[in-house]
Amino acid sequence: MTNVEQISGFSMDFFSLKGKVAIVTGANQGLGMGYALAFARAGADLFIPHYTEDVKDIKELIEAEGRRVEFYRGDLQDREYLRSIPGKCLEAYGKIDILVNNAGTNCFADFLEFPDEGWDRVIAVNMNAVYLLGHEVAKIMAKQGHGKIINIGSALSYTGDAKCPAYITAKHGVIGITRSFANELGKYGIQCNAICPGFIYTEVNKAISDDPVFYKHITDRISLGRWGTLGDLMGTAVFLASKASDYINGADIKVDGGFSTVL
Numbered sequence: 001m002t003n004v005e006q007i008s009g010f011s012m013d014f015f016s017l018k019g020k021v022a023i024v025t026g027a028n029q030g031l032g033m034g035y036a037l038a039f040a041r042a043g044a045d046l047f048i049p050h051y052t053e054d055v056k057d058i059k060e061l062i063e064a065e066g067r068r069v070e071f072y073r074g075d076l077q078d079r080e081y082l083r084s085i086p087g088k089c090l091e092a093y094g095k096i097d098i099l100v101n102n103a104g105t106n107c108f109a110d111f112l113e114f115p116d117e118g119w120d121r122v123i124a125v126n127m128n129a130v131y132l133l134g135h136e137v138a139k140i141m142a143k144q145g146h147g148k149i150i151n152i153g154s155a156l157s158y159t160g161d162a163k164c165p166a167y168i169t170a171k172h173g174v175i176g177i178t179r180s181f182a183n184e185l186g187k188y189g190i191q192c193n194a195i196c197p198g199f200i201y202t203e204v205n206k207a208i209s210d211d212p213v214f215y216k217h218i219t220d221r222i223s224l225g226r227w228g229t230l231g232d233l234m235g236t237a238v239f240l241a242s243k244a245s246d247y248i249n250g251a252d253i254k255v256d257g258g259f260s261t262v263l
Contacts, residue, residue, distance in 0.1 A: 013243075014242060014243040014244040015042065015238060015239065015242045015243075015244050016042060016043055016242065016243075017039055017042035017043045017044040017097075017098070017238065017241055017242060018042070018043030018044075019043065019044075020039075020043065020044040020045070020097040020098060020241070021044065021045050021046075021047065021089065021093040021094075021095055021096055021097050021098070022036075022039045022044045022045070022046055022047070022097065022098035022099070022100065022241065023046075023047045023048075023049065023085065023086075023089055023096060023098065023099045023100065023137065024036045024039070024046060024047075024048055024100040024102055025048075025049045025050075025076065025100065025101055025102050025103035025129070025133070026048075026049070026050060026051065026102050026103030026104070027046065027048045027050070027058060027100075027102060028048060028050040028052065028054055028055045028057075028058050028071070029052065029054060029058075029203070029204065030202045030203070030204050031102060031152065031197060031200065031202065031230060031233060032048075032100070032102040032103065033057070033058050033061070033230065034230035034231065034233050034234050034237070035100050035102060035150075035233065035234065035237040036048065036058055036061075036062060036069075037058070037061050037062065037065070037234070038234035038235070038237050038238050039098070039237070039238065039241060040061070040062040040065040040067040040069075041065055042238045042241075042242070043067070044067065044097075044098065044241075045067050045068040045069065045093060046062055046067065046068070046069040046070070047069075047070050047072070047088070047089040047092060047093065047096075048069060048070070048071050048072070049071075049072045049073075049074060049076070049081075049085050049103070050071060050072070050073055050103075051073070051074070051075055051076065051103070053073070055071050059071075070088075070089075070092045070093075072085060072088050072089075076103055076124070076125045076129040076133075077121065077124040077125060077129075079132060082129055082132050082133050082136070083132070083136055085133060085136070085137075086133075086136045086137050086139075086140055090140070095140075095144060096137055096140050096141065096144075096147065097144075097146070097147060097148065097241075098147070098148045098149075098150070098241045099133070099134060099137045099141075099147070099148070099149045099150070100150045100151075100152065100237065100241075101129065101130040101133060101134060101149070101150070101151045101152060101174075102152045103125060103129065104125060104126045104152070105121060105122055105125045105126065106122060106164055106166075106167045107119070107121065107122050107164065107166055107167070108163045108164055109163060110163060111162075111163065111165060114163075114165055114166070118166060119165070119166045121166075122166035122167055122170055123166055123169065123170050126166075126167065126170035126171065126174070127169070127170035127171075127173040127174060127177070130151050130173075130174055130177055131177050134149055134151070134177065134181060134192070137149065138181065138185055138188075138190060141185075141188065141189075141190045142185070142188040142190065145188065145189045146189040146190065147185075147188075147189070147190040147191075148190070148191055148192075148193075148240065148241050148242075148245075149181060149185075149190065149191070149192040149193075150192075150193055150194070150195060150237065150240050150241060151174050151177060151178045151181075151192070151193075151194045151195075152174070152194065152195055152196075152197070153171050153174045153175055153178070153194045153195065153196040153252055154167075154171040154174075154196055154197060155196060155197065155198040155199070155254065155256045155259050155260050156168055156171050157171040157172055157174060157175050157194075157196050157252065158172075158196075158260055159260070174194060175194060175196075175252050178192050178193060178194040178250060178252060179250045182249045182250030183250065186249050191240075191245065191246065191248060191249045192249065192250065193240050193245070193248055193249065193250065193251045193252070193253065194251070194252040194253065195233065195236055195237060195240065195252075195253055195255060196252050196253065196254045196255065196256065197228065197233055197255050197256065198222065198227075198228055198254070198255065198256025198257055198259040198260070199218050199222070199227045199228065199256070199257075199259065200227060200228040200229065200230065200232070200233065201227050201228070201229055201230075202230065209227060215227075218259075221259055221262045222256070222257040222258055222259045222262070223257065223258030223259075223261060223262055224257035224258055225257075226257065227257075228255065228256070228257055232255060232257075233255055236253055236255050240253070
């Protein structure tokens with residue numbers, strides 16, 4: 001195939017998610033809202049497993065785009081709930097094209113006093129659920145012959161920080177899971193990649209972003225000179241969910257304004 005033949009078939013339609021079905025865990029709040037709305041604007045319908053009750057905002061946003069959204073409430077620490085998610089999505093839509101393992105939690109405490117319960121909860125939601133749900137969804141995608149799995153890591157997938165050992169461990173683990181899935185599932189036409197956000201303004205982390213000392217400490221390490229917004233993540237998510245990224249597999253894409261490049 002000549003160079004001209006290889007490039008002539010490219011289309012901006014490669015970025016469209018029209019007709020696709022996406023599961024985005026925890027998309028009723030925080031970063032997940034951005035991913036879910038981006039998918040809806042690109043043409044996808046959504047299935048949202050969630051823990052808290054507040055689904056009104058994301059429901060209205062998605063339906064305003066003329067897309068469908070279904071919700072399924074439960075606790076990602078519950079393995080039976082986890083295993084039931086793919087079946088519930090199939091009941092609603094008949095297929096699963098995209099999975100975003102977004103839901104997360106954290107626990108902060110001095111290291112020598114860090115509670116076992118906090119460790120177990122953070123590891124269960126932030127790492128174990130990524131593997132377990134991804135594994136179940138991959139079985140369906142393998143039968144379909146295609147699929148996109150996007151795991152959400154962190155700028156802290158590459159380094160350490162104080163008072164959150166479980167989160168650090170889990171987010172490092174997400175990168176390993178992503179690479180393992182990519183290696184195992186490529187032969188089935190499935191790509192698995194990770195988005196690793198830096199410090200992003202959300203309502204959940206308002207307490208730390210409003211702390212002027214902490215804010216300056218972090219901002220001084222971001223070469224772009226600002227914290228990110230949810231909008232900064234949306235294009236990356238659509239790209240990794242779309243045909244445009246069909247030859248990207250096992251990657252971890254940092255969306256951190258340069259945070260991880262600065263000492």
